[in-house]
Amino acid sequence: MFRTMEGVGRHEVVIETPKHNETIPRMTDRQVEELLLICRQRYLDLHEDPHHQIIVIFKNHGPAAGISIEHPHCQIVASPVVPGQIQNTIDQARRHFDDQGSCVFCDVIERESRAGERVISDLGGFITIHPFASVFPFETWILPREHDASFGHIAPGDAKALGQTLKRVLLGIHQGLKDPDFNFVIHTAPCKDEREDYFHWHLQILPRLTVQAGFEFGSGMTINPVKPEDSAEFMRQTLASLDE
Amino acid sequence: MFRTMEGVGRHEVVIETPKHNETIPRMTDRQVEELLLICRQRYLDLHEDPHHQIIVIFKNHGPAAGISIEHPHCQIVASPVVPGQIQNTIDQARRHFDDQGSCVFCDVIERESRAGERVISDLGGFITIHPFASVFPFETWILPREHDASFGHIAPGDAKALGQTLKRVLLGIHQGLKDPDFNFVIHTAPCKDEREDYFHWHLQILPRLTVQAGFEFGSGMTINPVKPEDSAEFMRQTLASLDE
Numbered sequence: 306m307f308r309t310m311e312g313v314g315r316h317e318v319v320i321e322t323p324k325h326n327e328t329i330p331r332m333t334d335r336q337v338e339e340l341l342l343i344c345r346q347r348y349l350d351l352h353e354d355p356h357h358q359i360i361v362i363f364k365n366h367g368p369a370a371g372i373s374i375e376h377p378h379c380q381i382v383a384s385p386v387v388p389g390q391i392q393n394t395i396d397q398a399r400r401h402f403d404d405q406g407s408c409v410f411c412d413v414i415e416r417e418s419r420a421g422e423r424v425i426s427d428l429g430g431f432i433t434i435h436p437f438a439s440v441f442p443f444e445t446w447i448l449p450r451e452h453d454a455s456f457g458h459i460a461p462g463d464a465k466a467l468g469q470t471l472k473r474v475l476l477g478i479h480q481g482l483k484d485p486d487f488n489f490v491i492h493t494a495p496c497k498d499e500r501e502d503y504f505h506w507h508l509q510i511l512p513r514l515t516v517q518a519g520f521e522f523g524s525g526m527t528i529n530p531v532k533p534e535d536s537a538e539f540m541r542q543t544l545a546s547l548d549e
Numbered sequence: 550m551f552r553t554m555e556g557v558g559r560h561e562v563v564i565e566t567p568k569h570n571e572t573i574p575r576m577t578d579r580q581v582e583e584l585l586l587i588c589r590q591r592y593l594d595l596h597e598d599p600h601h602q603i604i605v606i607f608k609n610h611g612p613a614a615g616i617s618i619e620h621p622h623c624q625i626v627a628s629p630v631v632p633g634q635i636q637n638t639i640d641q642a643r644r645h646f647d648d649q650g651s652c653v654f655c656d657v658i659e660r661e662s663r664a665g666e667r668v669i670s671d672l673g674g675f676i677t678i679h680p681f682a683s684v685f686p687f688e689t690w691i692l693p694r695e696h697d698a699s700f701g702h703i704a705p706g707d708a709k710a711l712g713q714t715l716k717r718v719l720l721g722i723h724q725g726l727k728d729p730d731f732n733f734v735i736h737t738a739p740c741k742d743e744r745e746d747y748f749h750w751h752l753q754i755l756p757r758l759t760v761q762a763g764f765e766f767g768s769g770m771t772i773n774p775v776k777p778e779d780s781a782e783f784m785r786q787t788l789a790s791l792d793e
Contacts, residue, residue, distance in 0.1 A: 307660065307681045363763030371762025382764055390769020416551065437551045490767030511766060518615025519607030520626055522755055523734030525634020 313356050315383040319343055320376065327377050328366075330476035337468035340379065344491070345464065347381050348457040352496055357383040359391060359495045362456070367486025369513040387495045395495065395504060402503035410505030411452050413437075423537045426474065426544065429466030433474055435533035435540070442531035443482065443540070445474060445510040455499035456491050456506040471508065473544065478512055481543035486513040557600050559627040563587055564620065571621050572610075574720035581712035584623065588735070589708065591625050592701040596740055601627040603635060603739045606700070611730025613757040631739045639739065639748060646747035654749030655696050657681075667781045670718065670788065673710030677718055679777035679784070686775035687726065687784070689718060689754040699743035700735050700750040715752065717788065722756055725787035730757040 321340050322332060329337055344362050351360050364379045365372045387395075401409035417423055417434045425445065426433040433447045447470055449463065459467065471489075478487060488511045494504040521527050565584050566576060573581055588606050595604050608623045609615045631639075645653035661667055661678045669689065670677040677691045691714055693707065703711065715733075722731060732755045738748040765771050 307664075309682075359768070361764060361767045363767045365762045369760065371760040371765075380764065382768070384768070384770070388768045388770045420551075438553075488763035488766055490763050492767065509766075511763075516613065516615040517761070518609045519732035519734050520605060520624065521615075522732055522753075523605045523607045523736065524603070524626070524628065524632045526628070526632045 313385040315351055315354075315357070315381070317347055317351075317381040318374070319347070319379040319381065321379065322377055325376050328475075328479070329377075330472055330479055332472065334465065334469055334472065337472050338465045341459075341464040341468050341471075342461060344379060344381065345457065345459055345461075348493075351381065351383040352457055352499075354383070356385050357496060358387050359384050360457075360493065362491040362493075364489050366488070367513070369486035370488045370511075372486075391492075391495065394492075395498060398503045398505075399501075408452055408503055408505050410448060410507065414448055414450060422534045425477070425537055425540050426470060428470055430463060431467055431470045433470060435537040437533065439529055439531075439533040439536075440527045441511050442514050442529050443478065443512045443536045444529075444533070445478070445512075445540075446507050447471065447474065447510070448505065448507040452502070452505055454494035454501050454504040454506060456493040457499065459506075467508070473547075474510065476547065477540050477544045478510065480547065481540060482512055482514070487511060488513070557629040559595055559598075559601070559625070561591055561595075561625040562618070563591065563623040563625065565623065566621055569620050572719075572723070573621075574716055574723055576716065578709065578713055578716065581716050582709045585703075585708040585712050585715075586705060588623060588625065589701065589703055589705075592737075595625065595627040596701055596743075598627070600629050601740060602631050603628050604701075604737065606735040606737075608733050610732070611757070613730035614732045614755075616730075635736075635739065638736075639742060642747045642749075643745075652696055652747055652749050654692060654751065658692055658694060666778045669721070669781055669784050670714060672714055674707060675711055675714045677714060679781040681777065683773055683775075683777040683780075684771045685755050686758045686773050687722065687756045687780045688773075688777070689722070689756075689784075690751050691715065691718065691754070692749065692751040696746070696749055698738035698745050698748040698750060700737040701743065703750075711752070717791075718754065720791065721784050721788045722754065724791065725784060726756055726758070731755060732757070 348360050351357050361382045362379060398409050414432055423435045430450050431447050432450055433445060435444060436446050490509050492509060493506040494501060498504060592604050595601050605626045606623060642653050658676055667679045674694050675691050676694055677689060679688060680690050734753050736753060737750040738745060742748060
């Protein structure tokens with residue numbers, strides 16, 4: 306009943322810049338592109354080790370987002386097990402594919418594009434949305450329009466467009482929400498599923514505007530006080546004002 | 550694909566004391582007992598409404614734990630749906646019962662009692678443990694030794710013993726960890742399952758000592774830097790020092 310397991314895996318830190326107080330919105334387009342290309346390169350290297358089942362790329366910004374080192378950095382964890390939460394997402398996506406014959410994320414992109422009200426940006430092959438029934442206020446997803454299960458497959462040329470979108474969206478969050486702490490995570494398929502039709506990699510940004518409390522821990526349900534339709538409208542206006 | 554539902558349910562606030570800066574460890578035994586009896590009474594009332602599928606009783610203490618009102622209070626939410634996280638726990642517990650013929654929580658109590666190293670207190674029919682492979686540092690469970698799926702069935706006489714244990718454990722957390730913010734949650738069976746053999750109600754205390762960061766959001770795995778065997782030893786010493 307009670308068992309422990311030995312640790313296997315890798316944890317890497319990507320230092321984003323030599324400047325101690327730099328932020329992604331202030332970096333040049335080229336710097337952000339290089340950051341993403343380094344993450345891609347590390348993904349591809351880590352992926353060669355057959356122990357690694359899943360590779361999680363993420364960034365913590367600010368104390369409420371759990372920073373442990375102040376200098377700007379991303380982190381990459383390669384784990385020997387696919388965690389239950391990721392497996393559950395994969396299972397749900399596979400079920401949608403079996404039922405509908407299509408990738409659920411491609412369907413989301415198509416429907417969000419048509420609805421429009423939750424779309425923040427749509428440039429260079431990357432669409433940015435505040436997803437329907439967002440779990441967190443101002444939760445933001447950047448999805449490649451072209452289907453691919455794995456971030457590791459991103460074409461070097463697409464890293465530039467992704468970087469431009471990421472930089473712009475993070476600038477909007479910084480300006481519109483007064484520099485909140487935030488996390489971002491690249492959700493990518495487990496290594497064994499990275500050629501599948503049913504998963505679709507994407508980058509999720511979570512501004513830390515609320516705190517999970519007893520109700521959330523007790524129920525697993527989350528209270529989001531902001532409708533994504535409203536937060537998306539606010540963010541579109543914020544981004545438009547940056548262009549003036 | 551995109552659907553919304555109307556809200557049904559109840560949200561109640563239990564005011565614990567007339568004193569604005571009171572805490573449970575400073576209350577009298579009788580006050581804590583009464584607080585638990587009120588929660589029991591509200592549970593039994595809310596449970597009468599057939600719309601209510603699950604009743605979550607919880608407390609938030611301090612900003613990191615998500616307080617919204619400063620005056621000491623507990624909250625009760627009656628929900629018309631059983632959230633996925635709770636259903637998953639129920640399903641796992643049912644699977645254990647089907648496989649082993651016993652309640653998984655009764656088995657945990659028996660094994661933790663035998664191992665001893667994660668037990669903090671064992672008084673008046675309530676055992677307090679830092680569970681094996683705790684998700685959070687100093688995560689604490691108070692379980693009734695006698696099997697019952699529902700907190701609503703607690704005998705009025707047992708509310709006194711539960712109150713004494715709760716008060717003492719919260720005092721230990723306050724003294725040993727320097728008054729951390731915390732949540733507690735009473736985990737009880739969904740209303741339709743409250744006579745079942747496979748679930749076992751318990752009270753979970755979560756001191757908010759760490760922050761969930763990008764890795765946790767991205768993977769659903771949680772990093773706990775403290776072994777429950779070590780935190781339990783620390784807490785036993787803290788509680789012993791209170792008695793000197």
